[in-house]
Amino acid sequence: MKNKLLISLLLLTWTAMPAIAGKEEEQQIKTRQSAYIFLGWNTNRIKSQVVDYPKTFNKDEVQAAANVIAAIANSGLGKLYGPGTDEGVGWKKTRLNPEFFQKQEEARKIAITFNQEANELAKVAASGDIFAIKNQFGKLSESCKSCHDSFRLRESF
Numbered sequence: 001m002k003n004k005l006l007i008s009l010l011l012l013t014w015t016a017m018p019a020i021a022g023k024e025e026e027q028q029i030k031t032r033q034s035a036y037i038f039l040g041w042n043t044n045r046i047k048s049q050v051v052d053y054p055k056t057f058n059k060d061e062v063q064a065a066a067n068v069i070a071a072i073a074n075s076g077l078g079k080l081y082g083p084g085t086d087e088g089v090g091w092k093k094t095r096l097n098p099e100f101f102q103k104q105e106e107a108r109k110i111a112i113t114f115n116q117e118a119n120e121l122a123k124v125a126a127s128g129d130i131f132a133i134k135n136q137f138g139k140l141s142e143s144c145k146s147c148h149d150s151f152r153l154r155e156s157f
């Protein structure tokens with residue numbers, strides 16, 4: 001009885017192994033997508049209050065959103081781009097362009113610029129100067145776009 005249990009446990013571990021390896025990649029994709037969804041929510045709040053409806057500008061809210069964006073940018077997102085994460089499903093099928101793994105130097109440069117722009121936005125947001133915030137927000141958005149143009153696949157599949 002005990003032996004049977006042990007054997008079936010061993011078998012279970014054995015057959016579960018490839019699934020666990022796949023899980024790690026899917027976990028990275030899922031966390032990555034979560035980070036970008038949350039980034040998107042925070043950038044939309046700033047865009048709304050600074051670009052689209054400046055009458056609704058609330059310094060504290062914009063500053064909070066900018067701080068979150070900087071925190072995400074500084075969190076080491078690169079760790080969520082492990083080998084094999086250009087395939088698989090997180091919350092949905094990943095859109096990471098496989099070229100990411102061949103163009104590490106370009107990816108590194110884009111990531112550094114994104115970090116700098118995010119940290120600068122947090123600084124500028126603390127000043128409460130809506131024109132300066134708008135200007136810096138534009139620079140941050142360009143850095144999002146340059147990464148998407150190079151490394152995010154279109155949504156059409």
Ligand code: HEC
Binds near residue numbers: 069094114141147
């Ligand atoms: C270093 C590259 C890079 C930067 C910088 C970047 N993104 Fe992305 N973004 C990606 C990739 C790659 C994906 C696809 C992730 C996946 O599906 O695995 C993505 C996905 C997204 C998504 C879709 C998330 C989903 O799954 O629904 C949003 C929204 C998004 N990014 C917003 C932003 C915003 C806003 C910024 C800037 C503040 C930004 N991103 C900066 C690479 C980047």
